[in-house]
Amino acid sequence: MRVQHRHIIYVQGYDPRGLAQYYRMFRTELRKFGKLYGIAATTSRPETAPDGEIAFWRIETKGPDWQTRTRYDFLRTEDFIQNDLASPIWRTVFRAVGIYWRLVFAGTIARFWKASWRFAVFITYPHVLLLMEAILAAAVALASEWILEALGIPGWLDVAAAVVLFVALLSAMLKYTESRTYLLYLLADTIWTWEFCHRRRPEWDRRIDRFAQYLVDAARDSDADEIVIVGHSSGSFLSTEILARALRLDPHLGRHRPRIVLLTIGANFPIVGFHAVSHDFRDHLRRLAMEPSIDWFDCQSRKDVMNFYPFDPVAGHGIEVGAARCNPTIVSVRFREIIEPEHYNRFRWKFFRVHFQFVMANERPHAYDFFMIVCGPVPLRERLSGQAATAIATGDVDARQVGSAR
Incomplete structure (x- = not known):
């Protein structure tokens, strides 16, 4: 089968940059x-x-002997995220630290460590860095207090001055190092995820419901050969929510003309699914795991510290569906195979860059190629099977024969 018309529905993660920059x-x-x-x-x-x-x-898109047209939808949530990041620094710090220690005492952080130690290190990193900056600010404030005391300043005044200096210095460090550390952004992400799990963000739920209705309407009216819902990063659990709610609105969603495919990439399902209160979310994962009219592919990479690897989105949440399970197909992506060797050693240490490689162009042809998924002539189900898809896309006759034999 060749795809001539494809509809992509892209669900962004917790990213304030929004439409223009994307x-x-x-x-x-x-x-x-x-x-x-x-x-x-x-x-x-x-x-x-x-x-x-x-x-x-x-x-x-036009290839050697194929042509495709793609409609690419970008579901917008950056307005919510920008509002979160506009919160006062101290509100963000106190809320995030409180939530982190609640997760520690609830055993959720320990489950993160068990599921993916790399992600557990990543989610702990901003709190360690915050502690280090607080210790540095406290040391400077304490030294100033000693100096003021030595100069004969009354005790209550030097203590008050030290407290003010501590607050000002820590705030300045958090604000002016943010472009390098992303500390406040990551703390805001922690707050949002926790509030989303506990259903304290009704504006998000209302928008997800509208996106679900949009998907239902698109599936009924589209002349596309396939509709691919792409969820990147935190968009992974948002996209599963959208699809599960769309199936609730229309149980025959996947049986209309376009094939419905869910593609989750760089996913972090446990940051929602491991919370005890997330019963509805785990029920949605169960529904998708058993839905034969939907294809679901979950692409993971060991090199990406912001996704859970290796992790089964269904069994990893303790969901047992037995022989009824048909989703997801878990695909391991080796970035070493899609980045040129001379660039790889520098690439691998840029963690946000690695995380976004899932939605960026390859440097080498490969079965996982986001833009071939978006623009290529091969359906996603066959796309991720390897050589045949690459051969069709590039016009490589010898490779195409090998792929056909497979």
Whole structure:
């Protein structure tokens, strides 16, 4: 089967940059993709729905003997995220620290360590860094207090001055090192995830419900060959929520003309699923695990510290469905195979860059190629099977024969 028309529905993670910056990155990476494979790929400018919650653009791609057109939807949530990051620094710090220690005492952090020690280190990192900065600020404030005391300043005044200096110095460090540490951003992410699990963010639930209705309408009306719902990072659990709620609205969703495929990449399901209160979320995972009309692929990479690897999104949550299980298909992605060797050693230590490689252009042809998933002629189900898909996309006759034999 060749795909001629594809509909991508992209669900972003907890990223405040939003539509403008994402589209610029997409357009740049699309050019790299075309150059890598020697194909022509063009994209339109973004258009935004009247309610402002969904933007989309269209992509035309031409290969050696194939042509595809893609509608690419970008589901927008950056307004919520930007509001979170606008909160006062001290509110963010106190809330995040309190939530982290609640997770420690509840045993959730220990479960993170058991499921993926790399992710556990990552989620603990901002709290360790915060402690180090607080110790440094306290040391400077204490030294100033001693100096003021030696100068004969009354005791209550030197203590008050030290407290003010501590607060000011720590605030300055948090604010002016944020572009390098991402500490406040990661703390805000912790707060949001916890509040989302505990259903304290009704505005998110209402928007997810609207996205679910949009998916139902698209499946009924689309002339696409396949609809691919892509959830990156925290968008992984948001996309499963959207799809599960859409199935509740229309149990025959996956039986309309377009094949419905869920692609979760760089996923971090346990940051929601490991909370005791997340019964509905685990029920949604169970429903998707047993839904034969939906294909679900979960792509993970050991090199990405922001995803859980290796992790089974179903069994890892203690969900048992026996022989009824048909999803997800777990795909291990080795970034070493898609990044040029001379770039890899530098690439591997840029953790946010590694995390975003899931949605960026490859440097080497490979079965996992986000832009081939978006623009290529091969359905996602066959795309991730390997050589045959790459051969069709590049026009490699010998490789295509090998793939056909497989």
